[in-house]
Amino acid sequence: MKTANSPIYSFLLFHSIAYIIDNQSLLMAVRNTSPFLMEEKQLLTKNQLLESWINEYSESLFNYSKRFIKNIETCQDIVQDVFIVAWTNVDQFRSESSLKTWLFGILKIKILEHYKAIQKLNMNSESDEYTIPKIAEFHWQDHTELLDTPDFIKILELCIDKLPEKWRIALLSKYLLEKKAIEICKELSITDTNYWQLLLRSKKQIRACLELNLNKSLFIR
Structure with missing residues (x-):
């Protein structure tokens, strides 16, 4: 199994995503609100841009997802979904936040969606009825x-x-x-x-x- 920081993993991830979102070398129009699309006033092809995202962020996205999901294959699928969502909604990106912040925002939503999907399979297995506790509310300490x-x-x-x-x-x-x-x-x-x-x-x-x-x-x- 290829790890998230493996060049082979990045290569396979790129080509699987490129296939899904239409693997064509079309030029992206550069927008003032999306400065990451432009480097020295030169246009990047769709594939080049997608590949640069994957090379730079796939490992950190994958490692973050592992904090909440222990299944490696599920984490890999979620990271792939993050890039697909980001790519298909690239025009909605605004420079007020960094690309990394934007991608991690998508990842957090995908992690929650994963748990919601599991919940739907088990929604009849537990009751919503709970007794009110006679203890004080806990608070997370900063560790x-x-x-x-x-x-x-x-x-x-x-x-x-x-x-x-x-x-x-x-x-x-x-x-x-x-x-x-x-x-x-x-x-x-x-x-x-x-x-x-x-x-x-x-x-x-x-x-x-x-x-x-x-x-x-x-x-x-």
Whole structure:
């Protein structure tokens, strides 16, 4: 299996995407609002531009997706989808944000869509009825340095993956996509009380999972 940072992987990714979106060397019109399309006033062909995106960003997109999805093939498919969406909507890009920021924004949405798709397959397996907890709400502590530790990332992925699908979607929607509670409740068809209950139970379960697997002090309180 080719890794994300492999030249062969980038080559195959480029050609699979190029085939999907129509592999023709057509000139792109340069727009003032899309300066990344232009270098020294020269036009890039569609294939050249797409290839430059893949070479520069495929590895970082792939590594980021692995923080939330443990299946390698699924991560590769999602990264491919990111480039397809970005390419087919290139005219909507505006220079107020960087290309990297734009691509990662698409990636976050794709990750959430992945979990929503799984939820639809299991939506009859769990109830929306929850009891109100008699404990205070948990808050994430700032332990960003742990995200640079490969062993911790692997365990955290495992703990997130063990969450029930609706819990996981609520958690990722809040902390990954930074969505508002009212928006998440609407998307998941749950009440405000249910929403906060999902977050509470999710963070409790992740804390227990981390303690069990890391045998360290609490990372969530």
